[in-house]
Amino acid sequence: MENGFVDCHCHISAQEFEQDLDDVIKRTTQAGVKTLVAVTEDQREFDRVLQLKKSYGALIAPCFGVHPLQSDGGPDKRSVKPQDLEAALPYFYQHSEELVAIGEIGLDFTPWFAPSEQEKDDQMKVFVQQLEVAKELNLPVNVHSRSAAKVTISTMKEQGVTGALLHNFAGKLSVAFDGIKAGYFVSFPPAVCTNPQVHADVLFYLVVKTIKLPFYLQKVKLIKQIPLEHICLETDSPALGLNKHERNEPCNIGLVCQYIAQIKGLSTETVQFVTSQNAQRLFTKINQL
Template sequence: MANVFVDCHCHISAREFVQDLDDVIQRTTQAGVKTLVAVTEDQREFDRVLQLQKSYGGLIAPCFGVHPLQSDEGPDKRSVKPQIGLDFTPWCAPSEQERDDQMKVFVQQLGVAKELNLPVNVHSRSAANVAISTMREQGITGALLHNFAGKLSVAFDGVKAGYFFSFPPAVCTNPQKVKLIKQLPLEHICLETDSPALGLNKHERNEPCNIALVCQYIAQIKGLSTETVQFVTTQNAQRLFTKISQL
């Protein structure tokens, strides 16, 4: 398993991939990606992910949830229930009531994960401290904080709880993340692409095959070989998402 990747958070069911999905999948497997944790943004994608799993077999690991923001643009965009995390940015949750609504559903969904003995894949924009403290209060033992952008002290609280943190290719152009990545133990880091978003160029479609870029960047920051980062992050992903080995 030393020469494979696990993309712990991507949106392979997104409409941006519909036209050339077979080509995208081919590039993905050629890049050494063994598993795509296919995260949904709204319930309309659930069936699509299941169809992709049938088409591409063990490559696709379904991860169901609804993003705190609906995918609709314009005035119809609003906070939704349920969701896979918390988004306390002002344009998403401008009022205390909206933040409270998110919290209620977040706790409910954590309860579902505990009941099913499943890890959680969490969006925590501008809410890292609240997300981690809430998960610890709720007794969550398996969690991934995707595209983590919280403070180092908050991250260490997550490390103490046994949580993992993943970073997409966009981190390679964000010097603010260097200290965070350098200080986080590699044993608590996973790789993701969040494709089709968060690539090196925000104006270009990101793909799962770009996961090698973030692996190389983390290796550079930590002064390690890319092979070491690839091996350890894949082991981390398999420890967190235990069911992917059964796919």
């Protein structure tokens, strides 16, 4: 694959892009993005992402997944139930040749989404079943792990998963390294770039000297200490942009690249090249697109 950005986790099939998708795609390619790893959250998106693959060719790398949080048509989310996966399962096998990963899947134990053990148990059942599908189809997984990073990683290890992207990772550094030892990758969206002008040396001082870090500096610590060979770039667009009130787009991936380069004291060219190589190692089928 020609060198360029790989957005390892975006929702290009989301409704937010339907009205001006051609313009979004144009800005995406102009920004140097060569591949969009297009995750889905439920069966309703599957046909849409496959149609985008037909329309935009190798730019779109489709994934099928049932997210740990589901919507019943309105703005509110609820914890996933096993029946949400049942109808979707045949599609994974029918379109396995077109998929580069299973995702977005995972666990979300945020208290208001999973207030009881029943919700957590249901999420775990859906997650494990999709991990089994991924192993059957020899595909990596694109994983959500909010408020559940440790149990998400331990579950994947127990299930023998060898290829995984921990998207928008926000767990502890020790938990991240547990995943890295298993061969997993970690990615960060533009939302981490809260203050891109802060000098890397100052950030490093804060990371080392501060015992209890605020959320923003926890992300800095992760980026600083996780080896670049285990980092990928993502936008999670249309969410997790610089401004939470504005639609995020894949063209913003360069912001994450610059930010990681600054924190690590590397050139943006190095970060772009290594993270793209990482993406191709994880999502091996994008090399065939």
